[in-house]
Amino acid sequence: MSFKDLLISINKSFLESNEYDFYPLAKIQSFSEVKEKLINNIMVFENYPVDDKGLNTELLVKNDLEIVGSSGSEQTNYNFNIMVVYQDKILVKFLFNESLYSKNNVERIKEHFINLTDEIIKNENILVKDIEILGEDEKNTVLVEFNNTKVDYQKNKTIQELFENQVKKTPDKVAIVFDNKKLTYKELNEKVNILGLKLREIGVKPNDFVAIMADRSLEMVIGILAIIKSGGAYVPIDPKYPEDRVNYILSDCNPKALLTYKASTNIIGIPIINLSDKKAFTGDFKDIKNVNKADDLLYLIYTSGTTGKPKGVMIKHSNMVNYCSNNEKSIATSIFNSKLNNMGSVTNMTFDIFATEIILVFVNGMTTFIAKSDEQEDAFYLSAFVERNNIEILQTTPSRIKILLSHPEKLKTLKSLKYIMIGGEKVERDIVAKLHEYTNAIIQNVYGPSETTVWSTANELSKNMDKDNISIGRPIANTQIYILQKVSLCGIGIPGELCIAGDGVTKGYLNKPELTEEKFINNPYGEGKLYRTGDLARWLPDGNIEFLGRIDEQVKVRGFRIELEEIANVLRKINYIKDVAVITRENSNGEKSIYSYVISDINVDFKQIKKELRKELPEYMIPTYMMQIKEIPVNRNGKLDKKALPDINLESTEEYIAPRNKKEETICKIIAEILEINRVGLQDNFFELGGDSMKLLRLISALRKEGFDVGFDIIKRSNNIKTLVEILCTINDKCFNKKLKDENQIAINITSVPMEIEGDFINSTLYKELNKYNTNIYNATKCKQYVPLKVQEDFLIKESPFISALGIEILGKVSKTQILKSINNIMNSQAVLRTVYDSKNNILIELQKKDWYIPCFSKDEYNEVYNNLGGVSKCEKLFKTSDLLSKIIIIEKDTDNYLVYFYMNHAIWDFFTAQILLDMFKNTLLNHDKACIPEETYYEYVNRKRHHSKIVKMYNSIENIENNVETYIKSIKDNYNYLYKIIVTKQINQIEKKEIIEKPVEWILDKYCKIININDIMQIPFTMIYHSREAKTLNTLGLYADTIPCLYNINKKEVIGWNKEEKISNNSNESYELYKEKVPTKSNIFNELSVNVLISDSNKYNNNLKNNDIMITGKYAVGDVPEEIHMNINKNTLTIFCPIYSEKSMTEETIENMVKKIFNII
Template sequence: MALPNDKKPSKLSAAQQKALLAKRLNRKAAAPAYDAIPQRAQNSPCPASFAQERLWFIETLQPGTAAYNIGYQFHLRGDLNAPALEQSLNTIVARHEGLRTCFDMMNGQVMQIIADEVTLPLLMEDLQGISMAEQAQQVKALVEKERQQPFDLKQAPLLRAKLVALSPQENILLLNMHHIISDGWSMSVFNHELSTLYAAYLKGESNPLPELTIQYADFAVWQRQWLQGEVLEQQLAYWQKQLGDNPPRLQLPTDHNRPTLSTFQGQRRYLHLPGSTLEALKRLSYQESSTLFMTLLAAFKVLLLRYTQQTDILIGTPLANRLRKEIEPLIGFFVNTLVLRTDLAENPTFRELLQRVRQVCLDGYAHQSLPFEKIVEVLKPERALNRTPFINVMFVLQNASNQAFQLEGITAEALRVQQNTAKFDLTLQLVEKSDGLMLVFEYTTDLFETATIERMAGHYQTLLESIPENLDTPLAQLPLLTDAEHRTLLTEWAGSQTNYPRNATIQRLFEAQAQQTPEAVALVFEGTPLTYRDLNHKANQLAHYLQSLGVKPGDLVGLCLERSLDVVVATLAILKAGGAYVPLDPHYPHERLAFMLADTQISVLITHQSLREQLPPFEGHLVSLDTLWPDLEPNSTANLTVDGAAEDLAYVMYTSGSTGQPKGVCVTHRNVVRLVKNTNFACLSPEETFLQFAPISFDAATFEIWGPLLNGGRLVIFPPQKPSLELLGQFIAQQRITTLWLTAGLFHQMVDHQLDQLQGVRQLLAGGDVLSAPHVHKVLNQLPQTRLINGYGPTENTTFTTCYPIPTDWPEDMAVPIGRPIANTEVYILDNHLQPVPVGIPGQLYAGGDGVARGYLNRPELTAEKFIANPFGPGRLYQTGDLARYRPDGNIEFLGRMDNQVKIRGFRIELGEIETVLSQHPAVEQSIVMAREDTPGDKRLVAYVVGAEASVPDLRQHLQQKLPDYMIPAAFVLLESLPINANGKVDRQALPAPDTTRPDLSEAYEAPEGEVELLLADIWQEVLRVEQIGRHDNFFELGGHSLLAVQIVSRLQQDYQIELALRFLFEYPTIAQLAPVVEEIILSELDNE
């Protein structure tokens, strides 16, 4: 495929044609035949270029930043002529207007102000006569001081030079210039001219450089005139097609929340790839009619795909933008940012992806003349103070590192300048060297830890090394992890095994315990104890009766009872008879109970006489156990001889289903035994007293009942009535409960209101939802003797999958992880293609091992979908639907449900992230964030907050300080408590709609109030060219953008002498929000008069 204005080669071999193509692709696109850029009419202030406007805006937003300083450091050895060097520098400044330019706002537009003459002093620093160690230390300090010193864009020159003398034959030259007047190409021009001039002046000759035909300001004026009408429409047409659909942001997982305003603080990490890898990649590029840039970019997009699971990926890359001959010798800020958007959907092979990337690059090169800033202005993407529009990741390939200029009689060596800034979230710069490829990862420390970037660099290296041999491998299967990471994730962290009775059944283990400790108290209910012997006898009597009703191995038996002694006796009896119990909550609606009875086809249902009227019609044996006991007295108390196996069903427990009908989870004996025998997450011993509080239809009851009874402990059953917090607290203290399970919702309430009553609890397990860090902190502080454990696990993996014993010094503002797999359990965090994800990268949590249930009752298709073959070993894995990631220490962080992702205003949002930040507010006890669409088409974020001291303005301001605008809930609902369902979890369905919904702008109009609001409205109307602006209308929703924001600030300063910082318009984007800020400024200025 030929590029614009390329001539097709004739009479060339295929190999020669391919080589020529590669050469042309490396050159990007040929320059179109334009008329020469004319010199501007007069040497007066002229508009800044589009690119310069953007940097002016950033500087205005954060004055004093050194993020866009470009620093160079050269080690000069030889007899240096400092006056000749200084003369050369000043000749370059005199030769290039751009180096004599400063900037200011005039009539709402950023202007270049070019001085006729500017002197650049070569500052001298003499370090001769001190030790080399002292010299090195002082040079380092000088470099750091120079790096951090900002430029004032209103003062020329935006260039500094300093010469540090180490000895008569050794000097360090420091150069620093602002990016607004220079770029990478410019530095090559600068080096060449400095070398040429120094050689001439050293010999006493005059300036040998040819006159420049135009200057940078000529280009800036021409650029604005050229980009109009048909030219602009032609260029825009492509970019509107590419980016006009509000493409999704790249959501790289980060270590820290994104700050409201970027600090530009950054670091760099370096990695060197050997020449053999580089040559293999070059051969691949040649074979695929591609370029090295395209191949490396495609590999980088694979890395981002595997890190984010996003298949629509946008990356920026800088182009020199020197397509015209007359601008090649200029020093100035010409570089343009090209947005490269690639579709990685349907898991293509790398060969297929490379062709996609190639085409996107070629198309982009053909439309590179349109400035990135102009694209942003026209397409109006979502704006935020802490992000660049469209892109937050850059990719750069340099054919060679910056070479120092060659000074006559001097050996010059370019030194690596330590960069502590980052303009984007992440920039990958690849430098082609003679011995291989240097990878430079520049990252913002606002978001990333060093270890995260080092892992990322290793993963990119793994990809680059494997791709040449795996061209036809789908992207999801390309090697990513190192061998060491594979061992860690798939072996060391996946789970551990203990020696437990995995082939035993529940009833046989209980019978062995009853034989071992027959006189020990097994149960206490309403003050009446029951020994292990008596419990075993009663269960045997009922089991014999069940057999007489026809219950045989494999049969399902219904159990519809309130908390009582009979619950435990009946579950044990059903198991002894060879059956499996089906817990049915008597408080469930008739329709739900009827479905469960029909789904299980049970023929025997155990209940109490008082509950019979609450049951739907039932045609089988309805056993009223409370009235049956006298009839069971003659039955044998001997253990039954029914043979059973660990693979047999123990119970079927129903959970909610996405179809609206509950689904029955089939749990085996081995699943339960693995939970409570010889485990590692809690001490389950005869000395422990457990509370049985959970409904029998909730899988926490599995742990509560069998945890003590299969280990010789004592189980105290809470009375059947619904308790108050006070009653529950008193009961826990009076019964001396030592091991307690609470759902997260109940845990928070007990900590708030009954914490003193938990003083005797040795092991407090809580979970089922996210634990509030402040509540955790309160328990750790006030109950130092209590071991607090965060428990996580779906019913399909039998109650607990992972647990985390929380250290006593856990920080109050840090989310609590869910820990590591409990004994005889496996956990993997995998991507959409069942590949393990690296540390810190979100993926779906899969549970394996001996806790995985058999599947769903009568739901073979759903079972096959959710219970899959383990790709890493024997057995099966359960697909939890939960989003999680590994922390560097191997503990797992729960991130929310996979379906807890929402898209608002084109941004993909994890609701859990907002909840985490909300929970860090001291007044917030609990919080839930939902995306609601109470009015069709109007999807909004709504935050539900529990906290007596919480106020909506404070909460909104708190979030605005930590989250971007699109993640701020549109409404806040303050509640006394979050609604809890029967299983003790937050009932999201019961959360109320907010009082009002957000109408569109025309319907929500509210006139400005007061003089300041009216003043602001007038200015906004003129700048935005909108006739009607209400006090609650958002500046950016009205079409405002960064440059118009600058005009607003400029108008306030010029017309009313009000010095408003630009950032306030972003932080307070409505007139009602901004007016108090302006009033405060006015009052402050009046006070100072």
């Protein structure tokens, strides 16, 4: 449209509205929803000029009067007005509210007005879009001065070249730390090379995609770097993503391979490398020749898309090289100038900002510390992580920082922070003030979409912030920012779309050429492409940028970038949903939540709807609040009227059951306050009432302040408040009445102890001290002695005993004396910890003494001892037959940081022992309690089993079984040195799940027999190892298991000698124990196949089991099958593991056929 056409259109509207000239503006505004905000300014054409000629001059002279001048004044209630006065010339006045508009702002408006009129006068037919309102000076300011970011960098280099250069500079410097395990640059590079070469062998070449789906670990980072060095581009996938989303990403990017680590998958058709398999890192670690160019792809990151499916953003090496460069305009200039080193990695790898925590770190020779999942999610553990590792650099969201700051007792732990990057959401002034109060850190407010490579602008926030809307700063190195209205430049202070150009602009969207063309346009003000962000912003006079919001429906919720239309489209796929509206709203804390409104002809079940959404959307995109309405409200323009959508009733739909005691009252009150609802009852569920991940953080923080020892998993697995209270009180019954003082606050983390370590080296200091441990035996008094159970003998008589271990890390003001006192307390209450085995007489002997010797290692010995401690396999030779069956060591890792390791012979350890022992340790250390005396000691348990009448019945059962055993099945000897292994996993479907619940043992045995190809054998013998705990044994350490000889009838799919209902009944104390002297000599045939079953009569620990629910181990060799097969059912996954001991036993062809066969069977 030309300006002339616009003028004619306005004139027409003006004439048509003349009949309303005298209608009061105030009344018009009252009809509007926005009321007085409807009209912010007015334009007045003055129509009452003072005319001197109209005055009666004769009258003035007669009365000796003279008018020497005239003026008038008027006032409006509008903040900005333009007044046009007709005189000899046209006079234009700008009237403004000085509290809202500065004189400089109005001067700029005046200049824009003059420029506008000049353009129109020159050409009245000029197109409106072509009118330039900016003068040359202002244009130069926003185009050149504000974008003076050009700096030199290694433009033609790739990331692997920069990384390898750094390896050569600092080979022995620590590059990465995770869970107390660390790698130097040289060690990291070697592992990366081994894996990278394997990817090359698969056929990975430049611009090929390789997906990685891994839990947080060293292997996750090694995998990413290996993909880069192989020449490919990595595609991070969260293992927690729904299966549909994972499948869509894989089909969209068509990866050459998939790397996994502790992430189960049933994906077929893609080569999979399991990073938890040692073979992945076995091989040649020579340097890999670089095959990439700077313009090749580095990674593909998926973000929310409006179509209902995510879209992949393609980032090049050159983009990241510019981002990581060490120069005066870099995102990390202050890091480089201050020579900071320790970066805390708390971001998920599926976020593009994770590249800051690994790639920027590694190419600049720093050290990254990868936080574990609980340290990521839980502010309590995050603060401990920061303090323990002396973290100097941290990037996070304002929401997470806000939770971290809500722990006054942990604020002192943030002192090590020197540089904090906050982004992803609006930053509040009080957060900045608190960070400056408790840290000496430089605080950067950072901004940037994935499409322009991590962060694009940065603003260093000072202590004295005087603005509520904190700016997002200026563009970083080689980045240009333009504020546009369509393609026209906006001047200072004028809102428009924030657009980004420069060396950070990426290649666009994978397989979406139309969207790429729409969002990545040719830069009208410079070279290359310009990305239209959809964000609304304006220039401030000092060259900083003020973020104002969005011009579309994209939102940021808890730091996640979300297209609301993607959620709406997934909802519309549900066949009974006719229409939907999805919006966000803020609560009183400024936290955004997703609200969805649906229309349907039936009464919808929101639990079912959320279940459907979780099939395609990640958890952070699931609406917190949902409501069924009759129609979607629209405004006069036919668009969604968000303000007309009703408030969602957040009150519970469950029958209200009031709290019954002080504990329940306190927890219900806390939850009600966090969710901002009137009341919470015992039947209510935190998440169904509106809880989300950020509110969960606040809930954990509030509960800890009340003294409850609580974590994420506890709340997530609680069906309602009643269950939550029961779990909390079970874990720590006295915590409610024992709020810890700040100076005595202790955080306890469980650290993992590796169960398999290559080599056979034990540090000499450790060996010497652990052997001293045996002095405990010599000056102790023999208390009780008894014959071990048959199931215990299997672990006692081995030359190399099977050892289990529990590692505990203690953070806080606690002394070694307190720890020793706690351990002695537990040892005196738990007899199995002070038990020795007399192999000559085959008896277990309990010892008694006041104080037990526990080896303690100082800070100076920490590195020498801990780094060589290794896994339990290294410590097996320290357990002689005459030793105590348990050994404990304490290591002082640092000030207020201890490690305690419990090593125990499996003869006194079952699947429940670790959790029971941990709870005892917490109670005795935190609450200074004595360890509770068991209701039944382990000695009493053994005696009870020995004298039970079931023995005769079982003896007869054995003879019956042995008489029916096929004798020509050959067994394979124990062998622990396998060459490689086959692993197959499968998700269990609903039909299978029902079968497993009804007949778990029969189901897994049926699959086993089909795999080993038994056709002409009617039945096979096996041992049932039944792990069972009654309520009265939940405070006792020891091995609680029955060894039951059984027979499986293959045709009938029946088990002889096993009754599931009887075992689970209240009569489970009836003994099925068999004594060695009563078992016939040929009964070793039962040992070739074993089935482990885990059952607890109490929910206290049963719901927290990380071990297998059912596990089968078979060593039969019948035909062309693996020598050994392990199968286990864990939650909803079946895993089959086959170790291969020799090339002779199975060729590549037979292995391939075996895998196909397993797939067909399962």
